[in-house]
Amino acid sequence: MRFTTRLLHDSFAPDKATGAVTQPLYQSTAFYQETAEDMEKVFAGRKPGFVYTRVGNPTIASFEMRIRALEGGVGAVACASGMAAVSQAVLNVVSQGDEIVASGGLYGGTSSIFRDLAEFGITVRYAKGDAPADFEELITERTRLIYVETIGNPKLNVVDIKALAELAHSHEIPLFVDNTVTTPYLCRPLALGADVVIHSTSKSLNGNGNSVGGIVVSGGRFKWNPVRFPKFHDFQFGPMSFSVRLRMRMVTDYGGCMAPFNAYLTGIGLDTLALRLDRACTNALELARFLQAQGLAVNYPGLADSPWHETAAKQFGNHFGTLLTVRLGTKEKAYRFINALNYALNVSNIGDARTLVVHPASTIFAHASEEEKQYAGVTDDLVRISTGLEDIEDLLEDFGQALAKLVE
Template sequence: MKAQGFTTQIVHSDRRLNLESGAVHQPKHQSVLFKYDDVQELVDVFQGRNPSHAYARSSTPSMNALQNLICNMDNGLASVVFSTGMAAISATLLTLLKQGDHILVSHFLFGNTNSFMQQLNQYGIEVSFVDVTDSQHVAEHIKPNTRLLFCETIANPVTQVADVVGLTALCEAHHLLFILDTTMTPAYLFNAKAQGAHLITGSLTKYISGHGNALGGWVTDTGTFDWSTYPNINESYKGADPKLWAITQIKKKGLRDMGGSISSEACHLISVGAETLALRLDRICANALNLAAFFQRHPKVKKVYYPGLPQHPQHQRAASLFKYFGGLMSIDLIEEADPFAFLNSLDLVLNATHLGDNRTLAIPVAPTIYYEMGAARRAEMGVSDNMIRLSIGIEDLDDLIADFNQALDKIA
């Protein structure tokens, strides 16, 4: 039988779990506890012989349904969902690393992820920030105690595109774990497993959800890393199948011990939003490409950062990796422009800090999401003082162009 399409699989994901009463969506299971008539069944759940549930911090039917959907989307071995994307990232790294380890992370990481990586130094984990657009530069920073490489497919907000092909080859050659954050390029746009990622992680709040009504994050093990050779797996999680060792440890430590659990309500809202992921991304990416071209031509815009433009330094790489170029872009206004005045002149576009929403959003980067980094660090990352980040939505293109045009016209 021919493999079903991306959206078809998502839309019918829940009902294929043979839900009670013929439901097509997994019901929201709000119970924190789960009882068993035979105490041996409860013991088997605790000891991993029974895949059922004991306590909602670790698992619920609602969490399982969302994990099933995400795992199918990523074509992975197993997935775990968390309360936020940052919970997923921090739990994954804190459960797989120990004092004395060294890791390589992207020099262009999103602000909160960047902040977390710097905090790892306080725990005795050495972190090297590297230029992931150049795998040769990354190779120069590998040490005997290097355990993994972490990067994003497309950086936020300057849109640098990682050298995924080169980084995959590098990780394979040195037996490093390759963790790829695909928040900017979910599975409809990019096949992370096929490109060599061992773990896929990111925010469910953004494109996968789309509506901005629920927080969530995830990690998927693609089943392509040999965990039997990884030194930081706890003996109690070394079951019969080595492929499941890491995801079991991440789930046990990240949910049970660290408590980064997602609610059943959020699972439901994210699952419903995911059904239209492909449809939304078709519209979002088309809008973004057209708006990038519009900004490129406008005399009040000094520079446009978008991988879909031929002038982008990694344009050809992005074209080879992704179905479309995504919905994130940034612009630098001309130097004499007041970014705040421009943003306050927008009527349709919202001034808000979020990405991947159905609505188009704008935010000044330097005084908000990258303020804590300081001017020197921002300059190193290519973030100018008048940079504006845009997350493009699904509105009608003509309406978006009209709104940006009227705001740009007000710049003296």
């Protein structure tokens, strides 16, 4: 099956009980079992079923199966938000004294939680470049994982996932990849050698900006040696080790589960993922070329002069994502530009049906250190753009008139 056919039909079929072709919403806190013996078996994992939505829910389970199939993983666990997915996936592995090696251009929310990990005695070291050698020089005996994004947000840097996976495995550590910006339509990190994939489902997977969520998908190939990874001492379940521990010890115990209604809404949005990204990625490339033609400093992996163009083309095919950034010269001009736009909305989100703009330095990086801003390519004059589904002619006219007002 090709992508959209797999999206609509693999691990997804009409509801057996009712024949509903859309996954029914089971907005229930708990679930009945006929006998006490049945309840015991479900709790013990000896019988399939549902008992409590924090542990599992049919609507959420359906959504998890669909994302697992799209990413080519063995297990998927839905979470309350993208940040819940990031934090719970990472804390499923690391403990006090452990270290993480991460890409320098991470999303502000991720760099914020990584800063907070210091309170737990966990150190995060940031690579100064995107080459495997930049990561390898930071790996020590205490390193327990490498963490990157398919496309950095808002730096828009692109790492070679296959090369980093080989590096990680040569040091017997896993590679975690945040695939939020590209989604499995543009990139399947597990197929390139990554071990764990993370999404904020609030973004392109949902596509309508109507629900918050996250999901973690395990590839099932990494060997969680309990000597090196003590948290897995009691979770030796072969390919399912990571997902089982994540669900039982992190999501269930800490309570960061996805809401059934959010899984339902995101599942509906998921149906049109490929169609939406085709349009939005095309709009992003056209808008990037337009802004560059105006003499502006534009960052977009799809532009031939991008330092990440070759790697992006190799990993993502004919699409380069829906994010681009532009520098306007000063913070005051950046604000005036944002305020002058009519169709592009001043919203701190990405992956929506509508085109969105934001000033990263004063929003998603408002509490970041100067060093973190430098790593992420965040400057006071930078504007991030997330292209939507509007007619490109209207977008070009809108951005053109906003630029014209800067010189009035």
